[in-house]
Each structure stands twice: as C-alpha cells, then as structure tokens.
Amino acid sequence: MTASPLTLPGQVTAAVRVLRLDPRTKVLLVLSASAAVMAPGGERFIPAALVLGLLLALGEGAWMRVAALPLTAAVVAAVAYLLPMAAPHPAVGVIATVAAYALRFVAVAGIALHLMRTTTPTQLTAALRAARVPRAITVSAAVMLRFLPVIVTEARAVHDAMRLRGIGGWGGLLRHPVLSIERFTVPLIASSLRVAEDLSASALLRGLGSATRPTALHPPRLGVTDLVAVLVAAALITVTVLW
C-alpha cells in the first residue's frame, strides 16, 4: 500500500537519523533480545540488552532515551531488589516480583523503541515482504499499521466527547464498567468503520492485495551498518555467556 508517508506522533523522520539499519536487522535484534531476556535464566542478559538499547538510542540521536533508559531500568531494579529489603511484606513482595519481570520488559523495550521510532509502517511492510512473509500477513499487517493512527485519532475524539459530558475516566469505569465500555467502544467502532470504508476502497483501487509483487520506492538493503549491529549484538551475547 503506497499511502502517504505516515509518521506516528513523536516519530523521528528518516532524514535526521545517523544510524540507518535495515528494518529486518532491527526486527532481528528485537526478537533475539526478547528470546534471550524472556527465557528462563535470561536475567543475565538484561545488562547486554540495555547496553544494546543504549547504543541504538545513541546512534539514532534520541538523547531523551539515552537518559531515560538507564534511569527507568535503575528505578525498576531498585523496586525489584532493594524495596523488599526495606519493607519485607508480602504485598510489597508482589510488587517487587512484578518489577523484576518489568525489568526484563524495559530491557527489550529499549531495543523495540528503536524499531518503532525509526521505522515507518511502509518500510516495515517492505521489509516483511523482502523477508518472504506470506502475502496474507503482510497485506493485513500493512492495513493494520495504516489504520492504527486513524483509530487512535477517533479514540481521542470519542474520549473528549465523553469527558465533555462528564462520563468516562477511571471513576466511571469503576462505577459502571459495562456501560462505560459500551459508551467508548460503540462510537469508536462505528466511526472507524466509516473511515475504513473510504480507505479500503481507495486501497483496493491502488492495487492492494493484487497478485503482483509491489515494488518498494526504497527497497530494504542490508549494508555494513547492519553487519556491525549484528556483530555488536553477538559480542554482547558472548561477553554475557562467558562472564
């Protein structure tokens, strides 16, 4: 689908980036980090994943993340390991246990954020196609990624309208759970599907889902930087294993 270049809020446009990785490399980094960190015994890979996330943030020039990633990890780690010592109570223990898991999540999310911030849906779709993912999945994923921002806009509008009438928010959710779900979801779905009709008619006209393989304007290419990134990741894994 050749929709106009679509940037999610807060997304860095391609021109400012220094580090240019192929989306396939980025996906590979996220998946291998997630496979290593989330596995049983994966706690030892957390520092390596954090370092990789930090390097990617540095390469991307995302200074906010360079500061925020270690800080978040430190706070979460403190809650997980130091808080139970300060207050040995089962309720605190539950929070600490969840925090220990959240630490793994933070480590993977640091790398995932690089993927999300530097890859447009169009690039990701082209990369999935280049990786020979079946057409049914690439096309529907492309549609999903195209629609997400549209639906987020609609959701904001519905939420604003609810607030204007004094309903909604978590207070409302606690008092009338089913009713507030209905009031949020039904208008959201109805208005989104109306937009979807137009967008899908236009996408079909432009050949979405046709049997011919679409050509990408910027075809994904694996380069030297990708090799370097994979080597750095491999080095981090080796260091962790040998330590």
Added chain:
Amino acid sequence: MTTATPAGRRIDVRMSPKDLINIGVFGALYLVVVYAISMLGFINPPVMLVALAASIVAGGIPFTLFLTRVRHAGMVTVFGIITGGLFLLTGHPPISFAITVACALLAEVVIWAGGYRSRRLSVPAYAVYSAWYVGPMMPLFYARDDYFSSPSMQMMGTDYVNQMQALLSPGMLLAFDVSTVVFGLLGGLLGLRLTRKHFAKAGLA
C-alpha cells in the same frame, strides 16, 4: 481468485483483498480498544486489575463484530498473528506470540464448528481467544527461580521466598487463565448484545 468459492464445509484459506482489509481494520480496532482501556489502569494502579478485566471484556466487541465478517478458515489465525506480532515487536515475550497463535487456532475450530455462520458460537470463540492474555504473564511463572535465587532474595530468608513462591504457583497461573476465559465469555456476550443492539441496526454487522 477467479474460481468460484466452494460450498459447504471444505476448508478454504484463500483470502480476498476485502478479507485482508477486514483483518487489518479489526486488528487495529481490537488493539486500540484493548490498549485504551488497559491504559486507564496504568494511570491509577489500584484500578489496574479492574482495567485489565475491562479490557478483556471490551475486546469482545470488535472481535465478535469481526467474526460476523469471517466466512472461511484462516482469518482469525492471521488476526492473531498480526496483533500478536505487533506485541512481539514491542517487547512481549516470544512465548506470548506462540500462545496467541494457538488460541487463534482454537478459536478457528470453534467457529468452524458453527459453519462460520453461528453468531452464538462467537461467544466461546472469543473466550478461547482471550486466553492469550496469560501469555505476557508467563515469564513471571516459568522464570521465577531467576529472581528468587538472586543474592538480594537470599538475604530475605527462606520464609519470605517460600511465601512468594507459593503466590506464583502453577495454581495461580491456572486461576488467572480461567478468569481471563470467564471475562472473555462476558466480553463475547457483550459483543453479541451490542452487535444486535447497535451494529446490526447501523448495517455494520
């Protein structure tokens, strides 16, 4: 895509572009609804569990509406792959993706049993599908020894560790899974009711 669609229960996985668009649109709707409602819990931790349960229930509305447009095998599986795949790319554990796809395949079986026409079967289909919620929680259980064998936990004493170990027992996991399925049933019922009440009237079902 020129051959006529075969009648009856033959399993046909060919997708028309319209099907793929429907999967994408409802995948996006499902994600936004689930995410928006569970986000309410992150703003306010005491509401976290309520928001989680509410997001399971709310997800039933786009899902049952999606099922009214499912006419052949494979659509729910692709739905699971793309929504689960997006979670995977944002840092969810790989096992969660595998669980999502497995739940989607089970949901396929449920709607296949209804010949892709039964609206009532969309309730158990969503309940089965929403069992994927246990996926993101899995590392809490299978990797708990990592945490409890850490030096800081050794300093906490065995009583405390045993107490926490009991809390994260497989029984707890099962209870969590059963509760997601129960909330999934509620979500399916709500989705079915709203489909009849609003969407059928508006010509969207």
